Amino acid sequence: MNLLKVSDLTKNDIGGLLERAVRLKGLQKKGVPQSSLLGRVLGLIFDKSSTRTRVSFETAMFQLGGNTIFISGKDSQVGRGEPIRDTARVMARYVDALVVRTFGHPVIEEYAKYSDVPVINGLTDKDHPCQVLSDILTIVERHGSTDGLQVAWVGDGNNMANSWIEMAAVLGFNLKLACPAGYLPDETFLKEANAATEASIEVVETVEEAAEHADVLNTDVWASMGQEAESEERIKAFEKFQINSSVLSLANKGAMVMHCLPAHREEEITEEVLEGPNSVVWDQAENRLHMQKAILETLLT
Ligand code: CP
Ligand code: NVA
Numbered sequence: 001m002n003l004l005k006v007s008d009l010t011k012n013d014i015g016g017l018l019e020r021a022v023r024l025k026g027l028q029k030k031g032v033p034q035s036s037l038l039g040r041v042l043g044l045i046f047d048k049s050s051t052r053t054r055v056s057f058e059t060a061m062f063q064l065g066g067n068t069i070f071i072s073g074k075d076s077q078v079g080r081g082e083p084i085r086d087t088a089r090v091m092a093r094y095v096d097a098l099v100v101r102t103f104g105h106p107v108i109e110e111y112a113k114y115s116d117v118p119v120i121n122g123l124t125d126k127d128h129p130c131q132v133l134s135d136i137l138t139i140v141e142r143h144g145s146t147d148g149l150q151v152a153w154v155g156d157g158n159n160m161a162n163s164w165i166e167m168a169a170v171l172g173f174n175l176k177l178a179c180p181a182g183y184l185p186d187e188t189f190l191k192e193a194n195a196a197t198e199a200s201i202e203v204v205e206t207v208e209e210a211a212e213h214a215d216v217l218n219t220d221v222w223a224s225m226g227q228e229a230e231s232e233e234r235i236k237a238f239e240k241f242q243i244n245s246s247v248l249s250l251a252n253k254g255a256m257v258m259h260c261l262p263a264h265r266e267e268e269i270t271e272e273v274l275e276g277p278n279s280v281v282w283d284q285a286e287n288r289l290h291m292q293k294a295i296l297e298t299l300l301t
Contacts, residue, residue, distance in 0.1 A: 005129055014170065021287070044098070046071075131288070134290075135218075138258070138283050138284045150173075168201050217251055238267070
């Protein structure tokens with residue numbers, strides 16, 4: 001089994017991952033050593049930069065008794081043109097699972113097609129399933145579940161927005177997305193998500209509309225990795241799509257402010273809100289470790 005996108009999972013699968021992640025987090029906090037992945041090796045192939053994803057996956061493996069091998073696409077033969085299908089088949093002869101971070105989603109689909117071991121999406125231009133699963137863990141720790149919650153997405157209709165859309169469809173919570181014209185999530189993708197759930201997943205015109213009565217306020221950078229050349233033009237287009245204290249004041253009391261990080265202060269989120277009492281960004285980042293342990297155990301044992 002692979003984990004390429006949120007919709008590869010059922011609500012039950014996610015429930016199982018959450019339960020295991022909570023248990024593993026508790027054991028780690030108590031200092032109980034784990035060895036469920038003793039002797040197993042995780043390969044990581046990254047074509048883009050990373051701090052959280054790389055370190056949390058590597059630490060997860062070490063803490064479960066396993067090991068990791070990290071290669072950056074550009075330093076390996078893939079960067080010199082060796083076909084993905086050859087790399088995938090070779091890597092699968094060495095390692096027990098692969099985490100791939102790359103640009104186009106078809107690249108990771110090709111790894112998955114040719115790999116005999118599970119492939120985990122460590123971020124593509126389309127999806128970031130490990131991040132949103134960790135974010136759901138962060139919400140569930142506070143609220144017990146996502147049932148009845150109103151979630152807002154403010155900013156780019158990017159890989160993280162897509163992951164939230166899929167997650168809203170699988171778990172069935174309401175999601176309002178405020179994105180500037182030209183940067184909306186794909187319409188067909190939205191339609192498919194809505195068809196899969198009774199919950200409402202809708203694009204609204206303004207940030208204020210999305211934030212009103214929200215229990216969770218979410219944002220991400222205006223220019224994702226690979227879009228650096230568009231930064232200037234995006235700063236102009238996204239000017240009104242910022243999470244700041246006046247937007248936060250429209251949300252429900254105690255609303256959780258989320259950001260997958262890295263953050264650009266005073267662009268998509270103000271310093272005041274990012275460092276303020278509603279922000280749960282450090283818990284989100286920590287939960288990558290616990291959730292990914294649950295993912296690795298599920299795929300490898
Ligand atoms: N949120 C996230 O995936 O961070 P990195 O890019 O540092 O891995
Ligand atoms: N949307 C961002 C997420 C980074 C974790 C990017 O793709 O760069």
